[in-house]
Amino acid sequence: MKRPDMGVLFVMPDWHRASELWMERMIEALEPHLVSVVARGTTETSWRGQIPAIDLREYPPALWRRVGRRLLLPLRMIPRRTEAEVLREAVEDPAVTRILVHYLEFALRYREVWAHTSKKLFVHCHGYDVTWDLRAHETPDQPAHAPDYVSRVRELSAKAILIANSAVTADKLKSVGIPGERIVIKPLGVPVSERSPTKPERDHGLNILYLGRLVDFKGPDLVIRAFELACEKGFDGTLAIAGDGPLRATVELMRRESRFADRIKILGAVDAETGERLRDAADVFTAHNRTGPLSRQEEAYGVSIVEAMAAALPVVTGRSGGVEETVVDGETGILVSPGDVEAHAEAFLQLARDQQLRRRMGEAGWRRAKALFSCEIERKCLLDIMGLETARI
Numbered sequence: 001m002k003r004p005d006m007g008v009l010f011v012m013p014d015w016h017r018a019s020e021l022w023m024e025r026m027i028e029a030l031e032p033h034l035v036s037v038v039a040r041g042t043t044e045t046s047w048r049g050q051i052p053a054i055d056l057r058e059y060p061p062a063l064w065r066r067v068g069r070r071l072l073l074p075l076r077m078i079p080r081r082t083e084a085e086v087l088r089e090a091v092e093d094p095a096v097t098r099i100l101v102h103y104l105e106f107a108l109r110y111r112e113v114w115a116h117t118s119k120k121l122f123v124h125c126h127g128y129d130v131t132w133d134l135r136a137h138e139t140p141d142q143p144a145h146a147p148d149y150v151s152r153v154r155e156l157s158a159k160a161i162l163i164a165n166s167a168v169t170a171d172k173l174k175s176v177g178i179p180g181e182r183i184v185i186k187p188l189g190v191p192v193s194e195r196s197p198t199k200p201e202r203d204h205g206l207n208i209l210y211l212g213r214l215v216d217f218k219g220p221d222l223v224i225r226a227f228e229l230a231c232e233k234g235f236d237g238t239l240a241i242a243g244d245g246p247l248r249a250t251v252e253l254m255r256r257e258s259r260f261a262d263r264i265k266i267l268g269a270v271d272a273e274t275g276e277r278l279r280d281a282a283d284v285f286t287a288h289n290r291t292g293p294l295s296r297q298e299e300a301y302g303v304s305i306v307e308a309m310a311a312a313l314p315v316v317t318g319r320s321g322g323v324e325e326t327v328v329d330g331e332t333g334i335l336v337s338p339g340d341v342e343a344h345a346e347a348f349l350q351l352a353r354d355q356q357l358r359r360r361m362g363e364a365g366w367r368r369a370k371a372l373f374s375c376e377i378e379r380k381c382l383l384d385i386m387g388l389e390t391a392r393i
Contacts, residue, residue, distance in 0.1 A: 006388055007035040007095040012102040015042035021272055022188045022303050029379035033388050035095045054090050056083040088113045098386055104129035108152050114159050121160040122386060127300030130172040137246035140294040150176045157182045165301040166322035184385050189378025190307045196366040197312045202283060206237035206352050209282035211275055212304040214245035217297045219288025221247060224254045226344035231260045235352055242278055244269040279311040283358060284351050289318040290338030299323050306373045309365030314358050316347045332365035
């Protein structure tokens with residue numbers, strides 16, 4: 001049973017995020033203490049049939065929907081609740097003593113709810129929400145955040161503990177005046193096997209994998225350019241690009257126009273099981289991290305990179321953002337200067353020529369993931385931050 005002073009309300013923007021592996025792992029870590037999971041757009045009544053689920057957009061209330069249908073009442077006659085009212089009711093549940101909200105931008109929408117509770121509030125920051133000059137890919141000339149966004153974040157930090165997914169994220173919070181004592185760092189965890197995965201021994205025909213969102217700060221377009229340049233210099237392997245996003249059309253066009261189109265596969269979004277198979281079949285993991293020329297965002301952490309390390313894959317990417325906290329250049333992978341496509345291509349060639357180097361970097365990456373970024377480490381860190389016991393009571 002749950003301790004009466006340790007009930008957690010888990011709040012996230014959209015219900016579909018519960019299926020994202022990193023979010024799923026965090027819910028599982030808190031499961032012994034969860035009172036309910038709150039999000040928009042759920043048609044479920046519970047998470048995995050265990051934790052009650054509350055839809056922020058559950059208006060009119062379910063009881064009134066049933067009464068209204070029975071009495072044939074017009075929709076306008078049925079009382080409606082705002083999202084803030086739904087959330088306030090969930091927060092006021094006596095079983096809730098702690099609240100964990102994901103994304104600063106989302107948490108700021110409910111300032112009036114937080115203002116009227118004395119319960120412990122934690123807000124998990126990620127990447128776009130601490131990019132103060134963020135731009136949407138579709139409208140890069142317009143700021144994505146409201147003019148008073150930063151001042152409202154400062155105001156929220158007086159009420160909430162801000163959980164940063166990396167030191168880079170923590171530094172961005174400090175850069176706008178958030179006191180260090182209001183910030184804690186907790187990297188996202190990934191599953192790590194007890195033994196280093198065994199990779200196939202290949203002297204040629206290497207499989208390079210890009211797995212992640214197709215966004216400017218991850219550089220899938222530059223990955224294709226680096227791959228083409230490596231092929232021109234004798235590389236005989238393949239490139240698989242898995243993921244979706246605003247640069248999907250760009251990479252599709254680049255593949256179609258490439259001399260090496262038959263060696264480039266654009267797979268689109270893939271599920272977790274397919275992602276695992278792709279990592280198992282790959283020899284090298286890659287991206288080209290940089291500050292996005294459109295979005296102005298950089299990689300805050302990079303779950304896909306840490307998952308690749310856990311799969312014993314050497315990583316080749318740009319030296320940018322949180323990547324420098326996860327990948328050790330020359331030890332678990334090769335970091336290149338952002339925008340240096342020639343160095344990226346040379347890294348592919350270097351790994352293709354040296355099977356032992358690939359193995360050493362892959363095993364070093366697995367050891368680093370196991371020591372610093374496992375699900376168990378994240379669970380213990382999260383429970384400690386929120387003042388929760390680690391065992392089910």
